[in-house]
Amino acid sequence: MSSDRLDTPFTRHAGVDTPLICGPMYPCSNPELVAAVSDAGGLGVVQPVSLTFVHGHDFREGLRLIRQQTSKPIGMNALIERSSRRYHERMQAWIDIALEEGVRFFITSLGNPRWVVERVAACGGVVYHDATERKWALKAVDAGVDGLIAVNNRAGGHAGGFSAAQLIDRLGDLGLPMICAGGIGDEKQFVAALKMGYAGCQSGTRFIATSECRASMPYKQAIVDAGEEDIVLSERITGVPVSLINTPHVTSMGLKTGALARRMLQGRHSKHWLRLLYTLRSAFQLRRASLDESGTHEFWQAGKSVDAIHHIESATEIVRRCHDAALDMDHQVSTDG
Numbered sequence: 001m002s003s004d005r006l007d008t009p010f011t012r013h014a015g016v017d018t019p020l021i022c023g024p025m026y027p028c029s030n031p032e033l034v035a036a037v038s039d040a041g042g043l044g045v046v047q048p049v050s051l052t053f054v055h056g057h058d059f060r061e062g063l064r065l066i067r068q069q070t071s072k073p074i075g076m077n078a079l080i081e082r083s084s085r086r087y088h089e090r091m092q093a094w095i096d097i098a099l100e101e102g103v104r105f106f107i108t109s110l111g112n113p114r115w116v117v118e119r120v121a122a123c124g125g126v127v128y129h130d131a132t133e134r135k136w137a138l139k140a141v142d143a144g145v146d147g148l149i150a151v152n153n154r155a156g157g158h159a160g161g162f163s164a165a166q167l168i169d170r171l172g173d174l175g176l177p178m179i180c181a182g183g184i185g186d187e188k189q190f191v192a193a194l195k196m197g198y199a200g201c202q203s204g205t206r207f208i209a210t211s212e213c214r215a216s217m218p219y220k221q222a223i224v225d226a227g228e229e230d231i232v233l234s235e236r237i238t239g240v241p242v243s244l245i246n247t248p249h250v251t252s253m254g255l256k257t258g259a260l261a262r263r264m265l266q267g268r269h270s271k272h273w274l275r276l277l278y279t280l281r282s283a284f285q286l287r288r289a290s291l292d293e294s295g296t297h298e299f300w301q302a303g304k305s306v307d308a309i310h311h312i313e314s315a316t317e318i319v320r321r322c323h324d325a326a327l328d329m330d331h332q333v334s335t336d337g
Contacts, residue, residue, distance in 0.1 A: 006326050009177035010200035013126045013146060014105045015073045017041035018323040019200030020190065021179060022207045022315065024077030024107060025157070025301075027054040027290045030214040031062055033207060033315060035069035040319035045075040045107060048094045054287050055214070059094055063101045076103050080111035099123045107149060109158075114143035128179060132160030134170050147177040149202055155182030156205045156243045156303030159233065168197050185308030187325035194326060201322075205302045210315040218295030220312050222247075228304040245306070247298035 005017045022029075022037035024047035031051065034044030044066070051062040066074055076098045078091055095106070095116060104125035108116050117127045121144070128147035129140035137148055150167040151160040162170065164180050171178060177199035184190055184203040193201050207213060209220045226245050233241035234250065244250050289297035 004323075004327070006323065008194075008199040010147065010179060013128075013177065014043050014075070016043050018319055018326070019179075019194070020184075020319055020322050021045060021075070021107075021200065021202040023157075023181065023202045023204035024050075024075075025204045025208070026050050027287045028204075028208050028213055028215050029077075030055050030212075031057065031066045032069065032214070033210065033212045034074055035066045036210075036212040036315040037207065037319055038066075038072045038074050039070035040316040041072070041323060042319040043073060043075050043105065044070075045077050045105075046098070046103075047077050048091070049079075054290075060097050060101065063098065063103070067101070073105060074103060075105035075107060077107045077109065078113075078116055079109045080113060080116060081109075095119055099125065108140075108145070112143055113140060113145055117144045128177075130158075130181070131171065132158070133162065137171050137174060141174055141176065145176070147179065147199070148174070149179045149181050150198070152180065152182035154228075154304040156301050156305075159241060159243050159303065164193060164198075165196060172197065182303055183305050185305030187322045189305070189308060190322045191325050191329050194329065203305065205305045206309055206318060207315055208302070209309055209312045210318065211312065212315045215290050216293045216295065218293065218298075219290055219300050222298070222300055223302050223306050223309055224312060226302065226306040228307040231302060231304050231306065243301060243303050245298075245300045245302050247300070249298040 005011055006019055008019045010019045018041040020042040022042060022044045024045040026047055027050050029047040029050040034046055037044035048059060051057050052059055078095055080091060106116060106120050106125060106127045108127055109130040113127055113129050120127050126146040128149050129145045130149045130151055131137035131140055132151045148171060150171055152164045152167055153160055153162060164183060179200045179202050180193035180198040181202040184201045185206050190201050205223060208215050209223045222245050230246050231243050232246045234244050235241055285299050289299035
C-alpha cells in the first residue's frame, strides 16, 4: 500500500491512492486522459466505444498505449444493455481482452451485470454498477457486484433523480461501498461527498476541461462558462434524459421525444430498437461536436458540476488537489478527535 493512500473500501478495491474516478465518457475518454488520471493516483476508466470509434484505436492496442503512459491501475466501463446481439458479443470480447491485458476494475451500466461479475471475479477483479435508485441497486446486489456508482441528479450523461444525500439514505444499508457520481467539480465537493459517507467520487465533466482531454477548445470553454442553470435534460440522445449544455442547437432540437417515440419506449422490445436508433444517431453528432474546433456544432454533454469549474487545467493537478484536500480532512478529524 502507498504510504499516502487515502484508505477507503474503493481505494482498496481499485488499488489506487485517491478515491477519485475519471468517469467513462463518450466521446471524451481518450487514452491520454485515462492514463493521466491513473498516473496521478486516481482511477482512469476506459470507455470502449470512445477508444475505438472516436479515437480510432484497436481496443487491445489502445489499452497498451495507456499502459505505455502509466503502470498504475485503470478501469473499464461496460454498457451491458442488450440493444443488439452483435454489440453484446463485442462487449464480451472487449471485457475478455481487458482482463487479458490486466484490467481488474470494471464499471457496468444499463443491464444485469451478473455475467460480467462472473467473468471478472474468476480473474480476481471487482465490479461496481451504476445505480440511480434502490430498485436498480438491489438487482446489482443480487448479481454479486462489489460496489455501487450512485448516480445523482447533478451528474452528466444519464443523470439520476435523487441528490447525493438522498442516495446515501436510500442505498446506504445495502452494505456495499458507494461512489458519489455527479456534482464533483472541485476539491471542496469531493471532500463533502467523502464526509457524507461515500467511499469515493466519480467526476466526468471536470475532466473534460483539462489539457489532457482531446475535446475541442470550444467544448472545454463552454464548460468553464456555464452555470448549473445552463444544464438541461434531453430525451433526444438515448430516449431517456441526458444532461447537456443548453445551446441554440440544443434548443432548436427540442428536449422531448415525440408521442410515437414515447409509446415505443414503453414497449418491451421496441424500446431497445428505438434506443439503439437514438444512440447511433447521437453517436455521430456527439463525436463531431466534441472534436470540432470551429465550435459550430454546439452539442455538448455536461453535468451541474460546471458551476464549480472555472479553468481549463491539468487532470494531474485536479487529482492531486483532491488528494491533498482529503488528507487535510483526515488530519482535521484526527485533531478534533
